[in-house]
Amino acid sequence: MKVTQGARSGAGRYGNDGLRTYLDVLSDLFYPRRCAGCESRASDVLCRACCEALPLIEDERCGRCGLPTAFDTPVCEWCKTRDYAFDTAVAPVRYEGPGRGLVRALKYDGDFAAASRVMAPLMVEALGERSCDVVVPVPMHPARRRKRGFNQAVVIAGEVAGRIGRPLVDRLRTVRRVRDQVELNASERRENVRGAFRFEDGAGGRKKVGGAVLLVDDVFTTGATLSECARALVGAGAREVHAVSFCRTC
Template identity: 30%
Template sequence: MNTYIESFLELLYPEKNTCFFCDAYDESIGEKYICSECETLIKKIIPPVCSKCSKPIDYNSSTNLCPDCSSYENHFEVSKSPFAYEGLIKKGIYNFKYHNKPYFSKFFGNCLVDYMEKTNYVSFDYIVSVPLHITKMRSRGYNQSELLAKHISNKLSIPYVDALKRTKLTPKQSSQSKEARRKNLNNAFSVKENSSVNLIKNSSVLLVDDVYTTGSTADECSKALLDFGVDKVYVITIAR
């Protein structure tokens, strides 16, 4: 199913000079998929940020960690995000996930690749993605995190491995408290049982997701990967 979707992204939205956000047409847009006016509305995350999860922190912070990372030790090495989860980016991610717009993976994927290259966040052996539960996958038809991960894989020539599966169908995370999210996601992910997944043992892996909120999803996925034998897990999301 995923291969089918990826093959027809261009047919779903073939116009390279049309802004994905406002539908404006301009030949200068090209493969950026966003017009200059909409681009000014996007809020980028700028330093200083938490050295662990990239959450913006106060200049007067006595440590390099945000309060959350100071009180809870996540299993991943570091998580990075180029954008703040608000405004146009928030709307775009919502459309990407819930309004049947898989072609948004081209815009967000390009943004992530550009950000990763500029910050030298590219030294990984493999790329994996946060999985959807099979029930949600059947309903949505595609996994937005997988589309992003494969886009990054293709652009940076880092192999993508379909390594993780979701074993628990959990409530919508955005409606849950931080404590409830951690409880709901406890042991919600596991590594698939096939020979190709063995490639990621003793390697550094980049985990791709759309949004970093409390870090519960990234942490649980990282834990499953480390328990399997992955050496280190790094995380990238569109926004946080």
């Protein structure tokens, strides 16, 4: 599978729309865009080289946690002893190279085009035959969200929801502050997020969520956060929870 360079690249850029081409050239000249993968000058989110080097997960994978495996299996050796609350999890890209660069461009540079042009389309494709009734983003603690200005999971989830024609339901809440998961091992991550999430209505009370839920995040590392979020959704009435993230550590 190849990732397209976007609407401004290729033959369309040099077609009959002379004004658009002229404006694009001026934009690149005065406000040059940098590739999210290698930071070289580019006309889109990724340069052609990084587009071709995007570490897609195209091999067989575990049907439960999405880990690449030697052959298709419903449960792999890595996750068979883990008590995940979600039914399945999948990600289209490994968390390395241009994949990591796209996540960082969205999270730290506020590059929403990374989500709309590359991340969401690949995530929708990775979902395959999975279906859902609502799309729910993994929440961020209010203090962290104020500091960053946005929750990247909400941005991605909104793009995914629009592409599959399902409503975005941003009602999952962080009920206590948790430590940054980056420096924690697997067991510490599970303990860190235990009981940290709750599904609420707009007034702050409990509310039921029915049917199948698509839970969205940017990166799957150990699955601890996604699992605990799924546990809160199941507790609120979800029939099943399928998780999708853009990247997965492998």
